[in-house]
Amino acid sequence: xxxxxxxxMNLDAVAQRAGVSTSTVSRVLxxxxxxxxxxxxxxxxxxxxxxxxxxxxARSLARGKSRILGIIVSNxxxxxxxxxxxxxxxxxxxxxxxxxxxxxxxxxxxLLASVQLMIGLRVAGLAVIVSEMEQHLIQTVSGSRIxxxxxxxxxxxxxxxxxxxxxxxxxxxxxxxxNALGHKRMAFVGHHSTLxxxxxxxxxxxxxxxxxxxxxxxRIFAGPDGLDGGRQAARELLESGFRPTAILCVNxxxxxxxxxxxxxxxxxxxxxxxxxxxxxxxxxEFCSPSLTTVHIPREQIGHIIFDHVLGNxxxxxxxxxxxxxxxxxxxxxxxxVAAKN
Amino acid sequence: xxxxxxxxMNLDAVAQRAGVSTSTVSRVLxxxxxxxxxxxxxxxxxxxxxxxxxxxxARSLARGKSRILGIIVSNxxxxxxxxxxxxxxxxxxxxxxxxxxxxxxxxxxxLLASVQLMIGLRVAGLAVIVSEMEQHLIQTVSGSRIxxxxxxxxxxxxxxxxxxxxxxxxxxxxxxxxNALGHKRMAFVGHHSTLxxxxxxxxxxxxxxxxxxxxxxxRIFAGPDGLDGGRQAARELLESGFRPTAILCVNxxxxxxxxxxxxxxxxxxxxxxxxxxxxxxxxxEFCSPSLTTVHIPREQIGHIIFDHVLGNxxxxxxxxxxxxxxxxxxxxxxxxVAAKN
DNA sequence: TTGAAAGCGCTACCAG
DNA sequence: CTGGTAGCGCTTTCAA
Numbered sequence: 001x002x003x004x005x006x007x008x009m010n011l012d013a014v015a016q017r018a019g020v021s022t023s024t025v026s027r028v029l030x031x032x033x034x035x036x037x038x039x040x041x042x043x044x045x046x047x048x049x050x051x052x053x054x055x056x057x058a059r060s061l062a063r064g065k066s067r068i069l070g071i072i073v074s075n076x077x078x079x080x081x082x083x084x085x086x087x088x089x090x091x092x093x094x095x096x097x098x099x100x101x102x103x104x105x106x107x108x109x110x111l112l113a114s115v116q117l118m119i120g121l122r123v124a125g126l127a128v129i130v131s132e133m134e135q136h137l138i139q140t141v142s143g144s145r146i147x148x149x150x151x152x153x154x155x156x157x158x159x160x161x162x163x164x165x166x167x168x169x170x171x172x173x174x175x176x177x178x179n180a181l182g183h184k185r186m187a188f189v190g191h192h193s194t195l196x197x198x199x200x201x202x203x204x205x206x207x208x209x210x211x212x213x214x215x216x217x218x219r220i221f222a223g224p225d226g227l228d229g230g231r232q233a234a235r236e237l238l239e240s241g242f243r244p245t246a247i248l249c250v251n252x253x254x255x256x257x258x259x260x261x262x263x264x265x266x267x268x269x270x271x272x273x274x275x276x277x278x279x280x281x282x283x284x285e286f287c288s289p290s291l292t293t294v295h296i297p298r299e300q301i302g303h304i305i306f307d308h309v310l311g312n313x314x315x316x317x318x319x320x321x322x323x324x325x326x327x328x329x330x331x332x333x334x335x336x337v338a339a340k341n
Numbered sequence: 342x343x344x345x346x347x348x349x350m351n352l353d354a355v356a357q358r359a360g361v362s363t364s365t366v367s368r369v370l371x372x373x374x375x376x377x378x379x380x381x382x383x384x385x386x387x388x389x390x391x392x393x394x395x396x397x398x399a400r401s402l403a404r405g406k407s408r409i410l411g412i413i414v415s416n417x418x419x420x421x422x423x424x425x426x427x428x429x430x431x432x433x434x435x436x437x438x439x440x441x442x443x444x445x446x447x448x449x450x451x452l453l454a455s456v457q458l459m460i461g462l463r464v465a466g467l468a469v470i471v472s473e474m475e476q477h478l479i480q481t482v483s484g485s486r487i488x489x490x491x492x493x494x495x496x497x498x499x500x501x502x503x504x505x506x507x508x509x510x511x512x513x514x515x516x517x518x519x520n521a522l523g524h525k526r527m528a529f530v531g532h533h534s535t536l537x538x539x540x541x542x543x544x545x546x547x548x549x550x551x552x553x554x555x556x557x558x559x560r561i562f563a564g565p566d567g568l569d570g571g572r573q574a575a576r577e578l579l580e581s582g583f584r585p586t587a588i589l590c591v592n593x594x595x596x597x598x599x600x601x602x603x604x605x606x607x608x609x610x611x612x613x614x615x616x617x618x619x620x621x622x623x624x625x626e627f628c629s630p631s632l633t634t635v636h637i638p639r640e641q642i643g644h645i646i647f648d649h650v651l652g653n654x655x656x657x658x659x660x661x662x663x664x665x666x667x668x669x670x671x672x673x674x675x676x677x678v679a680a681k682n
Numbered sequence: 683t684t685g686a687a688a689g690c691g692c693t694a695c696c697a698g
Numbered sequence: 699c700t701g702g703t704a705g706c707g708c709t710t711t712c713a714a
Contacts, residue, residue: 010707021685024699036683051484056461057398057407057706061690066398075471077423086418089444093451097456100441103430110434117439120397137412143392227627260627288629351691362701367693400692402706431713685714690707697702 009052018046029054060122069310070123070146072114074130074193075225078253079281080298081341084129084151087302097124097310106193106225108132120142125309127151131193150307155322161308162322163301168204170294170327171248174276175208178246182338183274184216186245189233189258191225195249201278202251219244223254230257238265245273245338250279252284252293259287259334271337280330289333294334296327350393359387370395401463410651411464411487412442413455415471415534416566419594420622421639425470425492428643438465438651447534447566449473460485466650468492472534490646496663502649503663504642509545511635511668512589515617516549519587520668523679524615525557528585530574530599532566535591542591542619560585564595571598579606586614586679593618593625593634600628600675611677621671630674637668 011022018025020039020046027035028043035043046052060066070094073081076190089099100121102114111130114135118126126141126148133153141148149161156162188205195202202220209218221237223229230249234257237247247262249255255277259269267273269289277284277293284291304323345416352363359366361380368376369384376384385391401407410433414422430440441462443455452471456478459467467482467489474494482489482571483498490502497503529546536543543561549561562578564570571590575598578588588603590596596618608614610630618625621636645664 011709012707022708023685023687023710024683027684030709032709034683039683051481053457053460053485055402055463055707056458057401058690059461059709060398061396061402061692062707062709064690064709076417077427079418082418086444093454099443102440103427116394117397119394120400122396122398140392144394153589227623232626241496256627260629263629282568283597283624286572286597288601288604352693353691363692364694364701364703365699368700371693375699380699396691399706400693402708403691403693405693405706683714686712688709688711690709691707692708693704695704698700 003085009050010055013050013341014047014052017050018043064122064284065124066122067096068098068100068121068123068207069306071099071127072104072118072124072128072130073101074104074106074132076101076103078225078251079283080251080253080265080279080296081129083281083298084127084302084305087299088127088306089301091306092310095310104130106130106132106134106191108134112137115140119146122146125149125306127305127309128153128331129305131191132196134246147309149309150299151305159325161305163325164322165296165301165325165327167200167327170278170296171201173206173327173329174248174294175205175329178248178274178276178335178338179212181246181274181336182340183246184213184243184338185242186216186246186248187219187221187237187242188248188250189230189237189254190220190222190250191229191254192222193225194327195220195222204321225251226253227257227260230254230258230259231261234258234261238262246276246335247273248276248278250278252279252281252291255291255293255334256283256287259289259291269334272339274335274338276335277318278327284330284332292332292335293330294327295330297325347528350391351396354391355384355388355393359384373445387531389446405463406465407463408437409439409441409462410647411459411462411467412440413445413452413459413467413469413471415445415447415473415542417442417444419592420624421592421594421620421637422470424565424622424639425468425646429468429647432644432647433500433651436449436651445471445473447471447473447532451474453478456481460487463487466490466647468646468650469494470646472532473537480616488650490650492646493641499519501645504645504666505638505663506642506666506668508541508668511619511670512542512545513549513635514668514670515589515635516546516553518672519589519615519617519679520553522587522615522677523681524587525554525679526583526585527557527587527589528560528562528583529589529591530571530578530595531563531591532570533563534566536561536563536665546589564598566592567594568598568601571595571600572602573598575599575602579603587617587676588614590616590618593620593632596632596634596675597624597628600630600632610675613680615676615679617676619668625671625673633673633676634671635668636671638666642666 015022104111129151138154221233223233280295356363430434446453470492561638562574564574617633622632
């Protein structure tokens, strides 16, 4: 019986039309070696006429690896993640690599699926920028031998680089700053994933407040990451009857939501209550009032990650390194001296 | 000489370890047919122990198609695009499909690359949500026989569905509304891609203004899409000496940037100048003042696209359809009666 | 400078 | 219920 013949163009079709072998077509399409320029153009013409597009799966399979950078983030909607993604993408494209992104939505079940996908795709490198993470998955990635970088989570392993931001420092700076403005009653608004085991910001917040003003009783609130989540957390806060003079938010995105709710309730910022964020996303500068926050250099982080995962400048990839980034306080209009009452 | 043996696990390795054939392993891994439950668990165990991850490229190649939904957007940073992406992703995952996104950043060169990528990946379906587009590319996609949907651009073709929003209607509603508030001097702020041949919103704006108030001389400004772009366009507007009582923005994202610049210059919204957006992204509700805008049902659009590209309910895929969405005006706090001066 | 042919890892068809 | 095997489309030696 006849072999199944798909309609899809393939190398063979192009080769036939150009009157050459598939090897030659392959060489032309890869700008490889020295193909006689006349043959070359003949092949190109044939490919064009047939509207031919190389099958990337076949290509990756034959090559044994793909020219793809995998990126996994918790929440692309949050500009913080997007900014890192954007940098990584630019770096990748500059090297002729394609990019595949996956969104976990903070769900570890989805994170698992995403990791599987990336490994299944045999990506050339993997960047994992998520807040949720299990030791188990780190082992899986490490075992896959794919050069990878984790942001904010886990510890260095073979072929895995670790990037961390010194949150303690960032939070401490914020708390001292607020303390200097006379704030004693403070609240922290996090998102659910910061309430897990890796809640460095939250813990440091509690420690810092206790150290600065021993008598204070800091409170913690949380909602899902995002504008709505911030708003919701703020509502809970207000409904609880707690009346802080300052609210520290786990990130800028949520802070904008928090401010919205406060405004709604007739509270003025910073007159009645000060608000701070974290990340220093573009929006922090555009919201009203503009947001006091802690700057995290996302572009720099993106470049570092790319470099360690796929860059040319990585000799010690076998080792696995840890890189710590220092954040800085950026004072804007959402904070002021503590209201006295 | 010996064959090149890669370290990467493959079906064979699992099969050997489990003492079965690759066929059986394949069946197990695909939850296929009836494999004796004892064999099944033996295979699963072996795969687990070997830390085995199926090579998706090989899979797609063998199957002749991939279970991937391709999505191309102009600017993932703009929540408008993100919202559609999110819906598509959810629908895809619900069907067990993976998703690959590509960002064109409004560059047609990148759009070309993205289309090539998707075709090369032999995606099961393709959603193209971009503002930049060339007839040529539409033909390419159409020729690839991949079920596709274009948002906002092009015309229905074989195996291509077209989704459009009736911008004319949206802009008209906005202009009439502003006109009723007494606004005569209006400006339109677009982004660069809306200045191309497909600038429906801009054209309609001009027409509507001319119709409502024949004497007025509407002006057009533009910047790149985004917070900064909006701000920049607003700055140009102010520097030009033009003093509109209302500014219509091509989308909410830019409107937020515009409002920021106006505020900076001491102008109050809406007392001194009214501002409107388009899309009704979440942020429109959270910015200050909240933004009067035109609602585009992004979730609905996402579902429609998915349905037409990969849904079960598409019998007439060969035909190619056009679907038009009706937008609605949402009045909030950024608009008021025209300042008289 | 070009062609022939052996895989890459997996699926699916055909036997058993 | 399981095994054997022929491809999927492309890259990559090895020869010519």
